[in-house]
Amino acid sequence: MTTATHMDPLAMLVIGTNHRQAPLDFREKLAFVPDEVPGFLLRVRTALDNGDVFMLSTCNRTELYAMHPDLDGAASRVRDLLLEYKAIDPDRDAQKFYEYRGRSAVEQLFRVAAGVDSQALGEVQILQQVKDAYEVSLQANALGVVGERLLAAAIRCGKRARAETAISAGAMSIGFAAVSLAHKVFGDFSSRTAVVLGAGETGALVARHLREHGIGHLLIVNRTPERAQRLAAELRGEALALAELDRALAAADFVISSTASPQPLIDVGRVRHAMRARQQRTFLLVDIGVPRDVEPAVRAIDNVFLHDVDGLQIMTQQTLARRRREVPKVERIVSQEVQHFIDWYHGMRAAPVIKELRGHLELLRDQEMERHTSHLAPEQRAAVEQVTRSLLNKLLHRPTHFLREASAQGESGLRRIEVARELFGLDQQPPSDDPDPDDSPGVR
Amino acid sequence: MVQIAPDPGESFPMHWAIRFAATLLPILYGLVSLAYVLTFFRNDPVARRVAPRALSTTLGLHVLYLGLLGLELRRIPIATSFESLSALALALGIAYLVQERRSGTPYTGLVFIPLVFLCQTVSSAFANPAVEVSPLLQSPLFGLHIATALLGYAAFAVSAIFGVLYVLLYHSLKGDRFGIIYERLPPLEVLGGMNLRAAGFGLVCLTLAILVGALWSVQVVPRFWTDPKVWLSLMAWVVYAACFVFRWARGWRGTRIAYFTIFGWLLIVFTMLAANRLFRSFHDFRL
Numbered sequence: 001m002t003t004a005t006h007m008d009p010l011a012m013l014v015i016g017t018n019h020r021q022a023p024l025d026f027r028e029k030l031a032f033v034p035d036e037v038p039g040f041l042l043r044v045r046t047a048l049d050n051g052d053v054f055m056l057s058t059c060n061r062t063e064l065y066a067m068h069p070d071l072d073g074a075a076s077r078v079r080d081l082l083l084e085y086k087a088i089d090p091d092r093d094a095q096k097f098y099e100y101r102g103r104s105a106v107e108q109l110f111r112v113a114a115g116v117d118s119q120a121l122g123e124v125q126i127l128q129q130v131k132d133a134y135e136v137s138l139q140a141n142a143l144g145v146v147g148e149r150l151l152a153a154a155i156r157c158g159k160r161a162r163a164e165t166a167i168s169a170g171a172m173s174i175g176f177a178a179v180s181l182a183h184k185v186f187g188d189f190s191s192r193t194a195v196v197l198g199a200g201e202t203g204a205l206v207a208r209h210l211r212e213h214g215i216g217h218l219l220i221v222n223r224t225p226e227r228a229q230r231l232a233a234e235l236r237g238e239a240l241a242l243a244e245l246d247r248a249l250a251a252a253d254f255v256i257s258s259t260a261s262p263q264p265l266i267d268v269g270r271v272r273h274a275m276r277a278r279q280q281r282t283f284l285l286v287d288i289g290v291p292r293d294v295e296p297a298v299r300a301i302d303n304v305f306l307h308d309v310d311g312l313q314i315m316t317q318q319t320l321a322r323r324r325r326e327v328p329k330v331e332r333i334v335s336q337e338v339q340h341f342i343d344w345y346h347g348m349r350a351a352p353v354i355k356e357l358r359g360h361l362e363l364l365r366d367q368e369m370e371r372h373t374s375h376l377a378p379e380q381r382a383a384v385e386q387v388t389r390s391l392l393n394k395l396l397h398r399p400t401h402f403l404r405e406a407s408a409q410g411e412s413g414l415r416r417i418e419v420a421r422e423l424f425g426l427d428q429q430p431p432s433d434d435p436d437p438d439d440s441p442g443v444r
Numbered sequence: 445m446v447q448i449a450p451d452p453g454e455s456f457p458m459h460w461a462i463r464f465a466a467t468l469l470p471i472l473y474g475l476v477s478l479a480y481v482l483t484f485f486r487n488d489p490v491a492r493r494v495a496p497r498a499l500s501t502t503l504g505l506h507v508l509y510l511g512l513l514g515l516e517l518r519r520i521p522i523a524t525s526f527e528s529l530s531a532l533a534l535a536l537g538i539a540y541l542v543q544e545r546r547s548g549t550p551y552t553g554l555v556f557i558p559l560v561f562l563c564q565t566v567s568s569a570f571a572n573p574a575v576e577v578s579p580l581l582q583s584p585l586f587g588l589h590i591a592t593a594l595l596g597y598a599a600f601a602v603s604a605i606f607g608v609l610y611v612l613l614y615h616s617l618k619g620d621r622f623g624i625i626y627e628r629l630p631p632l633e634v635l636g637g638m639n640l641r642a643a644g645f646g647l648v649c650l651t652l653a654i655l656v657g658a659l660w661s662v663q664v665v666p667r668f669w670t671d672p673k674v675w676l677s678l679m680a681w682v683v684y685a686a687c688f689v690f691r692w693a694r695g696w697r698g699t700r701i702a703y704f705t706i707f708g709w710l711l712i713v714f715t716m717l718a719a720n721r722l723f724r725s726f727h728d729f730r731l
Contacts, residue, residue: 181617186632299618
């Protein structure tokens, strides 16, 4: 007889949803805020007889990983808990979840960490989110040895994907593309001055990007001074009125503009004037505004670089195309790391089988010794004891070696371990006190 | 190939070591070049890790090679064009490695290291240190003169390479082309800064080389101004000095400076080659 524990190569499952599986309103409903996670993890862990649990909840996905010998039962309990906790109608929304088991569950986590399951292919934030979720699970005491090993391997996989491939290279959003262009022209930002022209939603986003990238001096120019002042106060910048734009252009190394102005605010004359004031130093203008804020003819001036939305879109499309070309390389890394983890897991599984086999045969030996040596003198009994123990060790030598070898051979090895279990009757009750003497390995 | 007549006795192993190093260096520089090509075009992680280490090791061997050659010949091994080429290769390699360490980007190695490979291959193939050289080279001033001149020309070569890279990236940026040039090259201002700093360093070295050379030549070659190479060096000095004057006085920036340094380097190379073919120069130290 075999149980689910022995037949399934990995007693692990994931239940969740992501941007491909469900619309935003469902993902929002299922998302967990950080404070909710530890309590919910403990509930799931308790329901799974202290099995390892780990949750990843971001704006694009909520996934719950769990380890339990009975995967059918565990899947049902995890699903029920999720539905109940988030008050989700099982009849209507059940198909919005996906479920992977065994190797597929490990692959899912590793692919997520490597960024190939993200909406923005190759994004770097997801790896940090996996690390943060790992910390939360650790602090909630929701992970055992296997879970910790799994998460460490997933994080290593994510790091390898980014170090060994260009899956995260380049810019995918217009705002990030604008900032990366400025990096390509100026390098380090710490001694640079940037002007953000327009303090609307896009301008604020770009200004935050610049601050995160360590811009030396940030000037925020806006038609409405109050809005510029608010953003400047938040980002330790300097707010200027639109009337001071010429001063800002002369002082800046680059300008990122995103106003709603119907007419270009920066024309050729203004840039030529600024270039004279700045002694022809390199000047970058990134115009994200539609209609455009910078007159296109500015592009022809020496040492002036002008990029508009079309140019930035070329950049983001090229980035996406390049990242897509990297996916097969990342999948190879994922496959290697998954195999590495599964090999370790199988190695872990061989050890208890060897111990169980030895225990089983020791028990048989003890029973036979009890039955057949009670009439012997102590010296004779000791001699028989020694002979049977030695014989047992010799008999166990080959199966032990076989099991250790099998544990390193992945799926096929696992099947061999299963065969060994059946062969030695490890899933059966110990033999009764009155076995058929012909079947007994004991001493007659 | 470097040929030195084996000297019976103790210098015999050294002779073989020098021949071995002269053969090995082009092979090693070739392999290092390949690693930088793979780094640039395929961003190969193994090549990226191996390339700078292999370059450091090869440069170490190169220093050892020139040291042994100097000991064997009992003079500074930069008396002939082909010997100087090896020293130039070493100077270029070291300049590149320093730049890579400072900037943290290995991609410009694609341009530098094949050039180093070429210089050393030509040097290993054609240098013949067995030729007798002028006793003028015993003067300590000669060592300073030749070292500063070589450093100056190496710096001008570095400047020209950064000038080319600057122009490539400048036009990629102007034309919204975000291909491999955009991806791999260091930031434009970094390239511009290296272009200018290398030219400035070269100018200082060349100034020193000319001054020391003049001081030394007055004693040993009174009619030194009749040598075409002296005039070519002065011309190179004027070109690079003009570059800085224009930058300071006329506000020249970016591509103008880059094109000027590329032009300056081409001028030096072609006029030196022409002078070697057409004129008898006292800068040829063979007897």
